[in-house]
Amino acid sequence: MNFHSIWVVYRKELREWLRDRRTLISTVVVPLLIFPVLISGMISMSSVLIGQAQKQIPKVMIIGGEDSPDVVAALRANKELEVVPYADNWKKQISEKEIRAALEIPKGFQASLENGPAETIQIDYYLGEIKSEFGAEHVESSLKSYRDDVIKKRLAASNLPATLVSPFETKKNNVAPPEKVGGASIGSFIGYIVIILSMTGAMYPAIDLTAGEKERGTMETILSSPVSRLDLVLGKFLLVFSASLTTAILSVTSMGISFAYMGRTITTNSGNHLDMNLGLASVIAVFLMGLPLSILFSAALMTIALFAKTYKEAQSYLTPMTFLVVIPAVAAVMPGVELTPKLALIPILNTSLICKEIITGTYHWNSIILIFASTCVYAVVALFIAIKMFQRESVLFRS
Amino acid sequence: MIEARALSKSFQDKKRGIIRAVENVTFTCRPGQIYGLLGANGAGKTTTLRMLATILEPTSGTAVLCGYDVVEHPEKVRANVGFLSTATALYPRLTAQEMVEYFGRLNGLDEPTLKKRIDEIFTRLDMNNFRDRRCDKLSTGMKQKTSIARTLVHNPPVMIFDEPTTGLDVMTARTIIGFIADCRDQGKTIIFSTHIMSEVDRLCDHVGIIHGGQLREEGTVAELRAKYAEHNLEEIIVKVVGPHLANSEV
Numbered sequence: 001m002n003f004h005s006i007w008v009v010y011r012k013e014l015r016e017w018l019r020d021r022r023t024l025i026s027t028v029v030v031p032l033l034i035f036p037v038l039i040s041g042m043i044s045m046s047s048v049l050i051g052q053a054q055k056q057i058p059k060v061m062i063i064g065g066e067d068s069p070d071v072v073a074a075l076r077a078n079k080e081l082e083v084v085p086y087a088d089n090w091k092k093q094i095s096e097k098e099i100r101a102a103l104e105i106p107k108g109f110q111a112s113l114e115n116g117p118a119e120t121i122q123i124d125y126y127l128g129e130i131k132s133e134f135g136a137e138h139v140e141s142s143l144k145s146y147r148d149d150v151i152k153k154r155l156a157a158s159n160l161p162a163t164l165v166s167p168f169e170t171k172k173n174n175v176a177p178p179e180k181v182g183g184a185s186i187g188s189f190i191g192y193i194v195i196i197l198s199m200t201g202a203m204y205p206a207i208d209l210t211a212g213e214k215e216r217g218t219m220e221t222i223l224s225s226p227v228s229r230l231d232l233v234l235g236k237f238l239l240v241f242s243a244s245l246t247t248a249i250l251s252v253t254s255m256g257i258s259f260a261y262m263g264r265t266i267t268t269n270s271g272n273h274l275d276m277n278l279g280l281a282s283v284i285a286v287f288l289m290g291l292p293l294s295i296l297f298s299a300a301l302m303t304i305a306l307f308a309k310t311y312k313e314a315q316s317y318l319t320p321m322t323f324l325v326v327i328p329a330v331a332a333v334m335p336g337v338e339l340t341p342k343l344a345l346i347p348i349l350n351t352s353l354i355c356k357e358i359i360t361g362t363y364h365w366n367s368i369i370l371i372f373a374s375t376c377v378y379a380v381v382a383l384f385i386a387i388k389m390f391q392r393e394s395v396l397f398r399s
Numbered sequence: 400m401i402e403a404r405a406l407s408k409s410f411q412d413k414k415r416g417i418i419r420a421v422e423n424v425t426f427t428c429r430p431g432q433i434y435g436l437l438g439a440n441g442a443g444k445t446t447t448l449r450m451l452a453t454i455l456e457p458t459s460g461t462a463v464l465c466g467y468d469v470v471e472h473p474e475k476v477r478a479n480v481g482f483l484s485t486a487t488a489l490y491p492r493l494t495a496q497e498m499v500e501y502f503g504r505l506n507g508l509d510e511p512t513l514k515k516r517i518d519e520i521f522t523r524l525d526m527n528n529f530r531d532r533r534c535d536k537l538s539t540g541m542k543q544k545t546s547i548a549r550t551l552v553h554n555p556p557v558m559i560f561d562e563p564t565t566g567l568d569v570m571t572a573r574t575i576i577g578f579i580a581d582c583r584d585q586g587k588t589i590i591f592s593t594h595i596m597s598e599v600d601r602l603c604d605h606v607g608i609i610h611g612g613q614l615r616e617e618g619t620v621a622e623l624r625a626k627y628a629e630h631n632l633e634e635i636i637v638k639v640v641g642p643h644l645a646n647s648e649v
Contacts, residue, residue, distance in 0.1 A: 008504045012493070019492040217488030221549070223454045224482035225505045226474050393455055394411070 001234070005227045009235025013209060017239060023204040027243045031197050031251035035258040038193075049130060057082050058100040058135030061090050065105035071121075072105070074146040080138050094126050100135025101125040103143070113150060191355025192329045194251055194290055195348060199297045199325050201247025202240050203318055206301035209236045211314035219396065233302075233390040237383065240298040248290050256283045285358045289368070292375035293351050297325075299382035303389050309398060332356060344370045347378050401428040401451060401557060401588055405460035408446050408612075420446040422612045423460065428590050428605065430556070433583050435603035436592040437636055443612040444592040445484070448561045451590065452482040464557050464588075478506060481550030484561030491535035495526060495545045498534055499552050506553035513552070520548045524578075540571040547578050558582050560591035564598065576601065596632040606632075610640045 017023055059082045065072045076083050084099055093099045104122040106112075112119045123139050126132035151165055213219040222232060301318060308314035325348055331337055332352030339353040350371040357364060389395050408421040421443040428434035436444045449455040451462050453473035462469045465479040489498050496517060503513040521527050524544045529537060534545060543563075550558065560579060564572040579602055582589055593599060599606060599620065606623065608616040616623065616639040620632070627635045 004507075005505060008501070012490075012497075012501045015497070016490060016492040216491065217486050218490055220449075220454060220484065221487040221489070224452050224477060224480070224487060225502055226478040226507070227505045228474055397455070 002228065002231050005231040006235045006238070009227060009232055010238045013205075013236060013239035014242070017205055017208075017243065020208065023208060023243065026204050027201045027247050028250060031201065031247045032254050034193065034197070034251065035254040039258045052131075054134060056131070058131070058138050059084050059098075060135060060139055061086060061093070061099050061102040063090060063102055063104045064107065065109070067108060068105050068110035070110055071143075071146055074149075075103075075139075075142055078138075078142045081142060091124070094124060094132065097126070097129065097131065100132045101139050103139050189333060190255055190359055191286065191352040192333050193255070194248060194286060194355065195293065195329045195352055196326065197251045198244045198248040198290055198294045199301070199322070202244035202294065202298045202301050205240045205243040206298065207305045207308075207311055207314040207318065209240060210302055210306040211308035212311050214308075214396075215310045223396070229390045230387060233387050237298055237302060237386060240302055241295060244294040244298050245291075248287060248294055252283055252287050252290075256280075282359050282361065285363075286355050289351050289354055289358065289372060289375075292372060292379045293348065295379035296347065296375060296382050299379065299386040303382065303386040306386075306389050306395055307398065328352065339364070339367055341370070345374050347375055351375060400430060400466075401426075401434070401462065401464050401590060403427075403447070403451065403460075403462045406447060406450055406457050406462055407459045408443075408450060408455060409458045419612050421450070421457075424607075424609070424612075424614045425460075426605075426607050426614060426617055428588050430588045431583060431586045432604045433579065433589040433591065433602045435599045435606040436590060436609060437594075437599065437606055437632075438592075438609040439640070442609045444609055445561055446612075447609065448482075448484070448559050448590065448592060452480055452559050453477055454482075478553065479555050479557055481553075481555040481558045482561075483546055483550045483559070483563050485563070485565045486561070487546060489534035489537075489542055489545055489549075492533060494531050494533050495537065495541070495548070496521070496530040498545055499548045502549045503552040508553060516552055516554070517548075520551055524548055524574075539567060540574065543567060543571050543575060547575070556587055558587050558589045558591075560589070562592055562594065564593065564595060599632055608636055608639045615639050 057080060060075075061084050062072055062075065063086060072083075075081060087093065090099070090102045094102060102124040104124065106119045106121070109119050109121070121143060123136050123143075125136035152162060155162055155164055213222070223229075227235075301321070304317050304321065305314040308317055328346060328349035329352045332349055333356075337343075337353065339350070339357065343353060344350045344367055354364075354367060354371050357367075403424055403426050406421055406424040407419070410418045410420055412418050424443070424447055426434065436447060438444050446455060450457050450469060451464065453469050453476050456473075457470060464476045467475040467479065469476050490501075493501065499517055499520070500513060503516065508516065521530055524547060526541070526544050526548060529541050532541075534542065537545065558579070560575075563575050563579070567575065576598055579589060579591065583602070591602070603620060605617070605619055607614050618626070623632075623635050624630055627638050629635050629638065
């Protein structure tokens with residue numbers, strides 16, 4: 001191995017890479033823009049959809065209740081509900097989003113309030129439809145406040161204190177640090193994006209430096225120079241790795257800044273603001289865990305692209321590879337998928353899972369070491385295969 | 400000095416099985432001489448030249464260039480060889496000067512020597528007006544000059560040319576031919592393949608006629624003309640190759 005030759009090859013590849021707009025877009029522009037765009041998209045989506053759903057007064061329908069005028073009057077008096085006249089096709093109206101919810105008051109409801117037994121009012125809504133869910137929540141809270149009024153009146157009539165039925169109050173208070181709160185919501189998503197971007201950042205340089213060279217006819221030119229094939233492949237690999245790393249660094253930086261400045265405006269379902277400041281330690285840790293994965297991607301993509309004779313052929317080989325990366329990365333985002341010793345050995349999935357934990361501020365050192373070491377082993381194997389492939393004439397001169 | 404010793408190369412093909420591209424090719428080319436390797440397309444010329452340039456490894460046999468064995472010391476062989484073919488393209492996003500500098504550095508030239516050498520070559524080949532232009536913006540002639548400068552930058556004692564004028568216009572081809580003649584006058588050992596017989600007439604001291612991967616005939620141009628009683632080199636090739644056509648043509 002000759003470090004001078006590797007450096008000369010690397011420097012030349014870097015110079016060419018910096019002059020190639022196509023690869024610069026995938027390596028620099030995309031990672032810088034993706035987080036601000038995604039977050040502003042999330043913010044506008046949440047403010048538009050949730051805000052609209054919350055602001056609009058839900059239309060609800062009362063089914064029955066002719067013999068229970070008090071509860072109907074209480075519902076009609078609620079300014080946050082618009083009670084529409086009864087229609088037989090109320091189920092269809094909910095499904096077609098014409099009304100948001102309906103409530104079925106059983107016969108003799110008011111009478112049973114006096115004499116028991118307790119009856120049930122059923123609230124009908126459209127599960128998964130956010131406006132209908134909000135409408136059902138409004139109806140439920142309206143009924144609860146009516147129930148509280150009934151209880152208060154009964155207690156007052158019996159000269160009993162209100163504290164008889166509520167001897168104490170409860171109050172929820174978040175004690176988790178802000179990065180854990182933010183991380184729990186976005187942790188899995190961040191690992192996924194960083195992994196995907198470090199692969200796409202490596203993809204175009206990997207093609208350009210292998211199949212691209214073959215197609216342009218420069219492969220034979222460089223093979224006729226005294227540089228050894230080992231030095232040549234290492235110089236090229238370092239460039240692909242640099243591209244992947246640049247993408248990872250830019251995406252992590254862009255992610256950190258975007259969440260710090262824009263994430264605060266994201267609100268949770270309970271109406272609280274999320275503090276998305278991830279903390280420098282988390283950002284650095286995610287980056288470090290991504291390092292061996294970047295090596296793995298760079299070496300694997302170069303090896304596969306080297307088999308192709310043209311740029312297009314290499315693209316058709318590498319496109320299915322994207323799915324191989326996306327599937328484990330997405331699997332880690334699924335709710336309930338947690339890190340186990342077996343999963344810690346599956347490349348990509350393991351890094352994605354550990355990033356999820358790291359961002360919530362949880363550091364399981366045994367898992368971190370196992371994942372880092374196993375990904376390093378995969379990376380070294382991939383690099384070894386890439387070196388071997390560069391020494392095979394049947395691959396370099398495939399016709 | 401080039402000594403090819405029973406050079407052989409086989410390839411494995413899924414449909415056709417083992418293909419013997421070159422078989423037992425032996426010849427010698429001395430300093431100050433130009434050896435012309437002639438033959439039809441697919442005869443084995445490019446494979447032979449690629450083995451000499453250590454781009455391909457021989458299946459059996461070997462070659463010695465400037466005292467270095469192509470199998471044992473391929474990197475040392477390459478450091479003593481300038482290889483130019485129609486398949487050796489330029490890096491499109493580098494300038495002509497950067498292209499030549501790159502190969503100078505890979506050949507271990509230090510920066511002051513490299514600068515001096517580039518100035519010499521660029522002046523000799525009249526390249527100074529496009530030295531900072533990117534290779535993808537160069538004309539065919541400029542590209543070919545840049546390729547020549549690339550092969551010359553480390554002043555190698557052996558030059559290998561694989562059909563260097565194929566597809567070039569008359570003026571560019573003349574530049575290349577003049578350059579090859581210059582190399583011979585400087586005492587370099589030169590081997591080149593071509594389909595253009597006027598180039599052979601003008602340049603070659605020795606020729607080897609290759610067909611079906613085997614060297615079928617060898618000698619000086621005068622010797623071959625006398626042996627086959629034929630002045631036209633094309634006719635000589637046909638006479639040499641003719642008896643073997645039935646065996647090799649599919």
